[in-house]
Amino acid sequence: MFRPEIKVMDCSIRDGGLINEWHFSDEFVRATYKGLCDAGVDYMEIGYKATKSLFDPKKFGKWRFCDDDDIRRVIDGIEPVTRLSCMVDIGRVEDKDIAAQSQSPFSMIRVACYIKQVDKAIDLCNMIMDKGYETTVNIMAVSTNTEREIDEALNDLSKTNVPVVYVVDSFGNMYSEDITFLVKKYRDALPGKTIGIHTHNNRQLAFANTIQAIIDHADLLDASVFGIGRGPGNCNLELLLTFLQNPKYKVRPILELIQKHYLPLSKEIEWGYIIPYMLTGYLNEHPRVAIAYRDSAERDDYVKFYDKLTTPETEVDLKI
Amino acid sequence: MFRPEIKVMDCSIRDGGLINEWHFSDEFVRATYKGLCDAGVDYMEIGYKATKSLFDPKKFGKWRFCDDDDIRRVIDGIEPVTRLSCMVDIGRVEDKDIAAQSQSPFSMIRVACYIKQVDKAIDLCNMIMDKGYETTVNIMAVSTNTEREIDEALNDLSKTNVPVVYVVDSFGNMYSEDITFLVKKYRDALPGKTIGIHTHNNRQLAFANTIQAIIDHADLLDASVFGIGRGPGNCNLELLLTFLQNPKYKVRPILELIQKHYLPLSKEIEWGYIIPYMLTGYLNEHPRVAIAYRDSAERDDYVKFYDKLTTPETEVDLKI
Numbered sequence: 306m307f308r309p310e311i312k313v314m315d316c317s318i319r320d321g322g323l324i325n326e327w328h329f330s331d332e333f334v335r336a337t338y339k340g341l342c343d344a345g346v347d348y349m350e351i352g353y354k355a356t357k358s359l360f361d362p363k364k365f366g367k368w369r370f371c372d373d374d375d376i377r378r379v380i381d382g383i384e385p386v387t388r389l390s391c392m393v394d395i396g397r398v399e400d401k402d403i404a405a406q407s408q409s410p411f412s413m414i415r416v417a418c419y420i421k422q423v424d425k426a427i428d429l430c431n432m433i434m435d436k437g438y439e440t441t442v443n444i445m446a447v448s449t450n451t452e453r454e455i456d457e458a459l460n461d462l463s464k465t466n467v468p469v470v471y472v473v474d475s476f477g478n479m480y481s482e483d484i485t486f487l488v489k490k491y492r493d494a495l496p497g498k499t500i501g502i503h504t505h506n507n508r509q510l511a512f513a514n515t516i517q518a519i520i521d522h523a524d525l526l527d528a529s530v531f532g533i534g535r536g537p538g539n540c541n542l543e544l545l546l547t548f549l550q551n552p553k554y555k556v557r558p559i560l561e562l563i564q565k566h567y568l569p570l571s572k573e574i575e576w577g578y579i580i581p582y583m584l585t586g587y588l589n590e591h592p593r594v595a596i597a598y599r600d601s602a603e604r605d606d607y608v609k610f611y612d613k614l615t616t617p618e619t620e621v622d623l624k625i
Numbered sequence: 626m627f628r629p630e631i632k633v634m635d636c637s638i639r640d641g642g643l644i645n646e647w648h649f650s651d652e653f654v655r656a657t658y659k660g661l662c663d664a665g666v667d668y669m670e671i672g673y674k675a676t677k678s679l680f681d682p683k684k685f686g687k688w689r690f691c692d693d694d695d696i697r698r699v700i701d702g703i704e705p706v707t708r709l710s711c712m713v714d715i716g717r718v719e720d721k722d723i724a725a726q727s728q729s730p731f732s733m734i735r736v737a738c739y740i741k742q743v744d745k746a747i748d749l750c751n752m753i754m755d756k757g758y759e760t761t762v763n764i765m766a767v768s769t770n771t772e773r774e775i776d777e778a779l780n781d782l783s784k785t786n787v788p789v790v791y792v793v794d795s796f797g798n799m800y801s802e803d804i805t806f807l808v809k810k811y812r813d814a815l816p817g818k819t820i821g822i823h824t825h826n827n828r829q830l831a832f833a834n835t836i837q838a839i840i841d842h843a844d845l846l847d848a849s850v851f852g853i854g855r856g857p858g859n860c861n862l863e864l865l866l867t868f869l870q871n872p873k874y875k876v877r878p879i880l881e882l883i884q885k886h887y888l889p890l891s892k893e894i895e896w897g898y899i900i901p902y903m904l905t906g907y908l909n910e911h912p913r914v915a916i917a918y919r920d921s922a923e924r925d926d927y928v929k930f931y932d933k934l935t936t937p938e939t940e941v942d943l944k945i
Contacts, residue, residue, distance in 0.1 A: 480836065480868075481801070506829075508864055513833030516800065532898075543900070544828055547907045548800075560927040563900060568925060577898070578852075580863070580883060587867045605888060607880040 306516075307550045310499075310524040312347040315542055316534065317567075318368050319350040319392055323535035324574045327352055327366035334368065335379050336566050337530065342386040343558035344546065348413060350390040351376060355397045376410045388412040392443075393429065395422045406437030413439040415471075420450050423458040430467045441469035441501055441525070447487065448478045448589055455487075459494035469499040469525055474514065477507025477537055477586035481517035488521040501525035504540050506532055507586025509578060511540040516548060530559055531567040536582040536592045575599070580607045588614055626836075627870045630819075630844045632667040635862055636854065637887075638688050639670040639712055643855035644894045647672055647686035654688065655699050656886050657850065662706035663878035664866065668733060670710040671696060675717045696730045708732040712763075713749065715742045726757030733759040737793075740770050743778040750787045761789035761821055761845070767807065768798045768909055775807075779814035789819040789845055794834065797827025797857055797906035801837035808841040821845035824860050826852055827906025829898060831860040836868060850879060851887040856902040856912045895919070900927045908934055 317337055318329055334351065341349050352368030360369055367375045371391045380389075390413035393403075403414065414433045418426035426442045433440045444458060462470055472487045479487075484502070491500045502518035502525070504511040515526055528545045532538035543563065546556045571577070581595035584607075598610050637657055638649055654671065661669050672688030680689055687695045691711045700709070710733035713723075723734065734753045738746035746762045753760045764778060782790055792807045799807075804822070811820045822838035822845070824831040835846055848865045852858035863883065866876045891897070901915035904927075918930050 481833065508867075509826075509829050509832050509861065512829050513801065541829065541898075544903065547828075547903075557928060557931055560900065560931055564925050564927045578861075580880065583864065583867075605884055607884045608877060611877055611880055 306519050306548065308519075308524070311519065311549065311551070312525050313542070313545065313549070313554070314348040314350060314390065314501075314525060314527045315341050315346050315387075315529060316350045316503075316527050316539060317529040317542070319352050320529055320535065320539055321533035321576075322352060322366065322368050324533075324576060325366070326364065327368035329366060329368060331379050333566055333570070335383070337562060338380050338387065339383050340530070340558045340562035342383055344542075344555050345553040346387050346542070346546075348390045349387045350392060350415065351379075352391055353397075354391050354393050354402050354414065356399050356402055359397055371411075373404060373409050373411070380410065390415055390439075392417055393433075394418075395425045395429065398429075400432060403433065403436060409438075411438060413441070415441045415443055417443045417445055417473075419446060420444055420454050420458050423461050427461065427465050427467065430465070434466060439469075440467060441471055442467050443471040443473050443501070443503060445473050446475040446591070447473060448476055448483070455490065456494070459491060462498075463495050467498070469501050470495055471501035471503050471525070471527075472518065472523065473503045474505055474511075476589050476591060477505035477511070477582070478589040479504075479514060480510065481514055484514045484517045485521050488518050488523050492522060499524050501527065503527040505534070505586070506537040506539060506541075506578070507582045507592075508537075511538075512544045512548075515540045515545060519548075531563045531571065533567060533570075533576055536576065536595060537578060537586070538576040581610050584611055584614060590614065626839050626868065628839075628844070631839065631869065631871070632845050633862070633865065633869070633874070634668040634670060634710065634821075634845060634847045635661050635666050635707075635849060636670045636823075636847050636859060637849040637862070639672050640849055640854035640859055641896075642672060642686065642688050644853075644896060645686070646684065647688035649686060649688060651699050653886055653890070655703070657882060658700050658707065659703050660850070660878045660882035662703055664875050665873040666707050666862070666866075668710050669707045670712060670735065671699075672711055673717075674711050674713050674722050674734065676719050676722055679717055691731075693724060693729050693731070700730065710735055710759075712737055713753075714738075715745045715749065718749075720752060723753065723756060729758075731758060733761070735761045735763055735791075737763045737765055739766060740764055740774050740778050743781050747781065747785050747787065750785070754786060759789075760787060761791055762787050763791040763793050763821070763823060765793050766795040766911070767793060768796055768803070775810065776814070779811060782818075783815050787818070789821050790815055791821035791823050791845070791847075792838065792843065793823045794825055794831075796909055796911060797825035797831070797902070798909040799824075799834060800830065801834055804834045804837045805841050808838050808843050812842060819844050821847065823847040825854070825906070826857040826859060826861075826898070827902045827912075828857075831858075832864045832868075835860045835865060839868075851883045851891065853887060853890075853896055856896065856915060857898060857906070858896040901930050904931055904934060910934065 352371040500523045502523040528542035529539040532541040672691040820843045822843040848862040849859040852861040
């Protein structure tokens with residue numbers, strides 16, 4: 306599917322950091338940046354910007370903060386084919402944490418929000434755009450929102466200069482029909498804006514859903530190397546590049562990244578197809594219950610986890 | 626997607642046996658049968674029938690042969706909700722290996738063939754049907770066939786009493802558009818027959834492609850517990866059951882099977898998302914090159930494998 310407007314955003318470090326609290330070595334992050342540049346990937350999201358009064362730098366790795374100087378050092382000397390992005394959450398970043406774009410290694414700052422925070426996200430995007438950055442709004446957990454809520458948020462966004470709005474399947478719950486429904490809804494409500502897609506792989510549908518979003522004219526595509534990301538992870542970048550028939554993308558540098566860095570890491574920290582996350586995806590629940598369960602002694606007692614999720618206190622039996 | 630015609634076929638032992646030469650213990654096979662019965666799965670394919678002059682019983686486990694007495698013993702005492710199937714290959718089974726259905730624990734015998742063997746498959750199906758079994762024809766590797774070849778094979782099949790014909794994505798190469806194209810072609814050419822779907826998970830599309838086939842009116846759906854099968858494996862049965870909105874299916878017994886039997890086995894033998902198989906899927910090649918590579922010392926040198934597959938001896942560079 307060749308379409309010149311399509312751009313790919315790698316989220317390996319930002320989303321992968323949710324597993325290891327962003328404790329990636331400089332060497333790992335540098336190798337990832339180099340591999341993405343060699344592969345022709347358009348953007349790399351290298352972490353979050355966040356206020357240090359809210360997150361302890363002793364506990365979190367440096368990609369939780371993305372100080373401009375750390376970024377400059379880690380990419381120093383690499384031909385900068387891939388533009389850099391970082392993400393900010395509502396209420397977790399302050400004006401003073403974000404320099405003018407002309408003084409920063411970042412081209413883009415993306416805003417993640419829940420649907421009830423869209424007004425705050427728009428405010429933050431305006432500040433980000435005033436400083437000279439590209440921006441996006443990523444409305445999380447939209448599989449739990451009513452159509453009325455979504456329409457209202459999209460109506461608010463339609464009146465802004467925010468150039469990109471993302472369909473985000475935070476819980477890994479959606480089928481391709483849901484993707485089609487939402488991408489169409491976003492496009493209809495947001496003429497002239499680009500639609501992005503961010504999928505999770507709880508049910509092994511992240512790649513398939515990203516393909517469906519492309520067919521439905523989403524043009525900014527999130528993925529990660531070897532699918533790294535919390536729990537089931539994201540759409541695998543190496544799969545996505547084989548689908549995109551575009552000579553500017555090369556899969557070989559990503560294969561090299563996997564064998565040298567991501568495969569060894571996958572033996573130390575866990576991501577991929579894991580039954581408790583499959584079940585939270587199926588049941589449209591936040592993965593936090595699966596995360597907690599995987600940290601417990603019962604981590605592989607899937608039946609007990611299933612019973613917990615499907616047996617409400619009212620004793621109504623929702624088992625399938 | 627509720628449709629009363631839909632039936633599910635578990636291939637865990639038959640396809641999983643391609644990894645371990647069918648050396649599953651009786652206890653493992655019995656637990657699988659019990660779990661599938663409890664889950665309401667319609668069919669279980671418990672292995673192949675094959676002539677012992679062609680396969681050495683000292684080398685291959687008993688599910689390579691599926692002697693009726695072995696089958697009876699392993700399912701003895703379990704309420705037989707799930708009907709039993711076995712598979713046969715062209716030229717690897719003889720009339721004497723197949724008893725009359727009334728004397729056999731099997732309800733179905735499926736015939737796997739390449740497109741140029743469809744005439745032989747029809748002969749074999751006629752013999753199988755004469756003995757009283759249900760049957761299917763599974764045309765393998767159809768992603769490598771021309772449309773003319775497929776049309777000719779379907780025309781031959783349309784003149785027979787074979788009740789089910791399968792779309793098989795042997796190499797894990799297809800996108801959902803390919804599934805739609807083929808299921809529609811099979812349906813148009815084979816009025817009154819049931820269309821089956823068998824997918825492989827090289828590119829994490831087995832579940833998505835099975836969903837697409839269901840939407841396109843395939844009614845006999847292959848899957849396996851925890852996706853077990855050679856290399857990337859098959860559509861995961863536990864995912865498929867969560868998709869099928871049908872109260873007759875229960876996912877809980879499959880979760881129990883996974884935690885007690887399939888998760889431990891997955892630490893001894895390999896299946897799942899593995900880059901060399903992803904690449905053979907992408908390049909529409911038989912997995913044999915990936916199988917050999919995974920048996921070599923270079924098993925995780927993905928770049929070298931990619932270069933081998935994409936650099937023909939003519940020095941033409943097909944790398945993406």
